[in-house]
Amino acid sequence: MTVVVIVALLGAAIFYGAYHLLKRTKPFALGEHCMVKTPDGTLDLDIEQAQVAATIAAVAVRRRLPERALQIAYVTAIQESKLANLPYGDRDSVGVFQQRPSMGWGTREQLQDPVYAARKFFAALEKVRHYTTLPLHEAAQAVQRSADGSAYAEHEYNARILSAAFSGRVPQAVHCWYPPSDKPVTPQPEAARKQLVRALGTDSSTKRGWLIAAWYVTYAQKYGLRQVRYEGVTWTAESGHDGWRKATKPVATVQIA
Known part of the structure; x- marks a missing residue:
C-alpha cells in the first residue's frame, strides 16, 4: 500500500512540474534554466525547451514566414510535447511536434x-488555406489533425510571448x-555557428540580430x-541569471566567445 501511495505522489509531482513549465513564475535561483521576458509577460523554460523554441524560430525566419506562423508552431509544440524533443509518444509519434513516421x-x-x-x-x-487569418488552434489542428484540436487554444498566450522573444522582435x-562545469570547457563558437546556419541559413543580418543572440544564449x-x-x-x-548587461563597446553584429 505504501509503495502505491509513493508512486501516486511521484506521478502527481511529475505532472505538476510539467504542467507548470511555460507558466508565469519567479526565476529559479539555482540549477539550469532560462527566462523569457516581453511586455506581454514572463515565462520560465528549461534549457532544452528554450533551445527548441529558438530553433523553431530560426526555421520560421529562414522560410520568411510571418510571426503568426511561429505562434501556430508554438501552440502545437507546447501541446504535443511541452517543447521537448521526445523519443516516444502516442503510437509511433516522436519529437517536438509528435509527428508519425x-x-x-x-x-x-x-x-x-x-x-x-x-x-x-x-x-x-x-x-x-488562409492560415494567417485562422485562429491559432484551428491552423494547428489543420496540420496535426489530433483527437482534440481545441486543446491548442490553451497555449495561445504563451505562444505570443515566445514568438515575440525568439523571433527577435x-x-x-x-x-x-x-x-559552472566541474571540468575545463573549451568554447566551440564555430560548431555553434554551423548549427545555427543549419537552422537559419547564411543570412545573419542585423534585422535578425536578436533572434541570433537568443539562439546563442540558449545553446551556450x-x-x-x-x-x-x-x-x-x-x-x-558566469552571471547568466542577471541577464543582459551594458557593454563597454557596442557591436553591430552578434559576437560570441
Missing part, C-alpha cells in the same frame, strides 16, 4: 531532429543560467560559450 512525416531519426521537424511542420502549414528577451551551455554580445549589451555565462 507511419503518416509520412519522415523517419524516427529525422523527426527527432528539431530543425527537420520544424521544416516539415511549416511546409504542411503553408498548404493550409523584442530585444534582450531571453537569458539563461546554469552552474552545449557549446561552451562564455559570452554573447550585441547592440551595446552582453550576456555572460
Whole structure:
C-alpha cells in the first residue's frame, strides 16, 4: 500500500512540474534554466525547451514566414510535447511536434531532429488555406489533425510571448543560467555557428540580430560559450541569471566567445 501511495505522489509531482513549465513564475535561483521576458509577460523554460523554441524560430525566419506562423508552431509544440524533443509518444509519434513516421512525416531519426521537424511542420502549414487569418488552434489542428484540436487554444498566450522573444522582435528577451562545469570547457563558437546556419541559413543580418543572440544564449551551455554580445549589451555565462548587461563597446553584429 505504501509503495502505491509513493508512486501516486511521484506521478502527481511529475505532472505538476510539467504542467507548470511555460507558466508565469519567479526565476529559479539555482540549477539550469532560462527566462523569457516581453511586455506581454514572463515565462520560465528549461534549457532544452528554450533551445527548441529558438530553433523553431530560426526555421520560421529562414522560410520568411510571418510571426503568426511561429505562434501556430508554438501552440502545437507546447501541446504535443511541452517543447521537448521526445523519443516516444502516442503510437509511433516522436519529437517536438509528435509527428508519425507511419503518416509520412519522415523517419524516427529525422523527426527527432528539431530543425527537420520544424521544416516539415511549416511546409504542411503553408498548404493550409488562409492560415494567417485562422485562429491559432484551428491552423494547428489543420496540420496535426489530433483527437482534440481545441486543446491548442490553451497555449495561445504563451505562444505570443515566445514568438515575440525568439523571433527577435523584442530585444534582450531571453537569458539563461546554469552552474559552472566541474571540468575545463573549451568554447566551440564555430560548431555553434554551423548549427545555427543549419537552422537559419547564411543570412545573419542585423534585422535578425536578436533572434541570433537568443539562439546563442540558449545553446551556450552545449557549446561552451562564455559570452554573447550585441547592440551595446552582453550576456555572460558566469552571471547568466542577471541577464543582459551594458557593454563597454557596442557591436553591430552578434559576437560570441
